[in-house]
Each structure stands twice: as C-alpha cells, then as structure tokens.
Amino acid sequence: MKDQAEQLRHIVARLKQRNRDRGNARIITITSGKGGVGKTSLTTNLGISLAQMGYRVIIIDGDFGLANIDLMLGMASRYGLREMILGQMDVNEVILEGPSGIKFISGGSGIRELINLGSHQMDVFLEKIDKLNDMADIVLIDTGAGASDNVVKMALAAHEIVLVVTPEPTAITDAYALTKIITSIRQDVDLRLIINRVQSMTEAEDILDKFTKTVYRFLGITVEALGSVNDDIHVPKSIREQIPYIVSYPNCRASRQVGYIAKKLTEQNNEVRRDNQGLVSYFRRLLDFFNFKDRQEDIL
Ligand SMILES: Nc1ncnc2c1ncn2[C@@H]1O[C@H](COP(=O)(O)OP(=O)(O)OP(=O)(O)O)[C@@H](O)[C@H]1O
Numbered sequence: 001m002k003d004q005a006e007q008l009r010h011i012v013a014r015l016k017q018r019n020r021d022r023g024n025a026r027i028i029t030i031t032s033g034k035g036g037v038g039k040t041s042l043t044t045n046l047g048i049s050l051a052q053m054g055y056r057v058i059i060i061d062g063d064f065g066l067a068n069i070d071l072m073l074g075m076a077s078r079y080g081l082r083e084m085i086l087g088q089m090d091v092n093e094v095i096l097e098g099p100s101g102i103k104f105i106s107g108g109s110g111i112r113e114l115i116n117l118g119s120h121q122m123d124v125f126l127e128k129i130d131k132l133n134d135m136a137d138i139v140l141i142d143t144g145a146g147a148s149d150n151v152v153k154m155a156l157a158a159h160e161i162v163l164v165v166t167p168e169p170t171a172i173t174d175a176y177a178l179t180k181i182i183t184s185i186r187q188d189v190d191l192r193l194i195i196n197r198v199q200s201m202t203e204a205e206d207i208l209d210k211f212t213k214t215v216y217r218f219l220g221i222t223v224e225a226l227g228s229v230n231d232d233i234h235v236p237k238s239i240r241e242q243i244p245y246i247v248s249y250p251n252c253r254a255s256r257q258v259g260y261i262a263k264k265l266t267e268q269n270n271e272v273r274r275d276n277q278g279l280v281s282y283f284r285r286l287l288d289f290f291n292f293k294d295r296q297e298d299i300l
Pocket residue numbers: 032034035036037038039040041042063066067144145196197229230231232233235236237239254
C-alpha cells in the first residue's frame with residue numbers, strides 16, 4: 001500500500017507540474033441528502049447554461065446507481081469511466097457531446113474499479129484524466145443521494161459542493177445530516193445550497209434562512225446560497241421529451257432561475273484553492289479516500 005501511495009504521489013506531482021501554467025478545471029460535485037430532489041436535472045441544465053455562457057463544461061455521472069443524465073439529454077451512453085479506468089478505451093471514445101457542446105461521461109459504477117488498480121494502470125488512468133482536465137473549464141459531478149460512504153467520498157474529494165434540497169421537511173433534515181457528516185470530516189469545505197421545487201421566493205428565503213442559521217449555529221459552517229428553482233411543469237415535461245428545458249423552454253421560470261444560478265456560480269469562483277483544483281487532484285483525493293484511509297489528514 002505504501003509503495004502504491006508513493007508512486008501515486010509521484011504521478012500526481014508530475015501531472016500537477018504540467019498543469020501549473022495551463023490552468024485547472026473547477027470541480028463541483030452536486031449532491032443531496034434525500035434522493036429525487038432534482039440533482040440530475042439541475043446538473044444537466046446548469047451544465048448547458050454554463051456552456052451557453054462560453055465555458056467548456058464536462059458532466060460526469062458519478063452516481064453509483066443510475067444518474068440518467070444521458071436519458072435527460074436524449075443520448076445513449078454505452079461506455080464510460082469504467083472502460084477508461086480498465087484501460088480499454090481512451091477519453092475520446094467514451095465522451096459524448098450534448099447541447100451547446102457540453103461533454104458527458106457516464107460511469108459512477110466504474111469508480112469502484114479504481115480500488116483495484118495497480119500503479120501502472122493508475123498512471124495510465126490519471127494521464128487520461130489529465131487530458132480530460134484539459135478539455136474543461138468546469139466539471140460538474142452528479143453524485144447519488146444520501147449519506148452513504150461513497151457519496152460522501154465523491155462529494156468531499158471536490159473542493160466545491162453544491163447541496164440540493166427541496167422544501168420537504170425530510171429533504172431538509174437529510175441535507176442537514178449530510179452536511180454534518182461532511183463537515184465532521186472537513187471544516188473548510190465550500191458548501192452551497194440550491195433550493196429546488198419551491199412555490200415562491202418567500203418559501204425559498206425562509207428555508208435558506210433556517211438552514212444556514214442552523215448549520216452555522218450547530219456545525220459552525222457558513223453555507224452560501226446559490227439560488228432557488230421553482231416547481232415548474234417544464235421540468236418533468238422536458239425529461240419526458242428528453243430535451244433539457246434550458247434548450248427547449250429557455251424562457252420558462254426554471255430556465256431563467258438556472259441561468260441565474262450559473263451566473264452566480266461563475267461569479268463565486270474560488271481562486272484561493274486554485275492549486276487544489278483540477279480533475280487529477282480530484283481523483284487523487286478520491287483514490288486516497290478509497291485506498292489509504294489512514295492517511296486522510298495528509299490529503300485534506
Ligand atoms: N423544479 C422542478 N419542478 C418540477 N419537477 C421537478 C423539478 N426538479 C425536479 N423535478 C422532478 O423530480 C424528479 C427527480 O428529478 P431528478 O432525477 O433530477 O432528481 P435526482 O435528485 O437526480 O434523483 P436521484 O436521487 O434518484 O438521482 C423528476 O421526475 C423531475 O421531473
């Protein structure tokens with residue numbers, strides 16, 4: 001294990017050196033305590049909105065179950081991260097292109113394979129990830145829901161986490177529980193909140209106020225607001241039609257609100273941790289979480 005860790009550190013140091021002047025992609029994980037709150041549809045539409053603003057966006061489906069982003073985009077993905085990890089395919093073979101040039105890679109379940117890689121395979125895989133990093137300004141990772149070990153690791157490996165909640169009391173308490181777990185491991189996390197499926201601005205502000213105050217009071221963490229999205233009939237409609245609403249209904253309420261969130265997200269760019277950004281760093285932290293639990297302090 002120690003040998004593998006050592007080699008991994010060398011590989012990452014080399015790739016980081018190479019990336020220093022090129023700029024790194026911003027890695028943002030989208031997660032939630034409760035399932036079904038709208039992560040996948042938000043990730044998809046937010047990604048397209050950012051692409052429309054001129055950013056190069058890659059969406060990674062990091063759900064260990066089913067993220068269904070490909071279905072929402074009306075595309076079928078047969079291959080993904082798994083094939084890349086196993087060394088069977090290159091980046092260009094697994095990447096799909098969606099509206100406004102966003103790129104998409106499926107593959108949450110493939111992440112399990114990372115655990116078994118030898119150091120040479122890891123080297124090959126991280127080289128591919130480095131190529132991917134070069135193709136993006138922003139990488140959005142749609143994780144599964146819940147406070148399961150894997151979701152927490154995938155969320156924590158990124159320096160920016162977007163938490164999605166709905167006004168349902170269970171969604172809020174589950175989001176709080178997830179925040180508690182995340183902040184018990186890392187205090188310096190960048191946590192932002194999207195309130196989805198609200199009926200009014202007052203409702204959104206009320207939830208935001210209560211959530212941020214509770215988190216600050218009991219966990220000592222500041223959660224920043226990213227915005228809210230109304231309950232909008234165009235959302236399920238666009239899922240049935242397999243065309244993201246930001247494309248087919250650009251003027252509907254949800255589209256305008258997602259546009260606002262995209263703008264806010266780019267205004268909140270976190271320069272401070274630039275050195276820790278990028279997909280290679282993300283995967284390095286993820287690998288460390290999976291493999292070298294005893295060295296966590298060292299990674300964070
Ligand atoms: N703003 C909204 N207005 C109306 N319906 C919505 C909205 N956001 C999401 N939904 C509905 O909620 C359902 C779940 O959405 P989605 O699949 O994006 O959630 P998820 O959090 O990714 O779920 P999972 O945890 O299973 O991955 C969809 O059927 C979608 O139509």
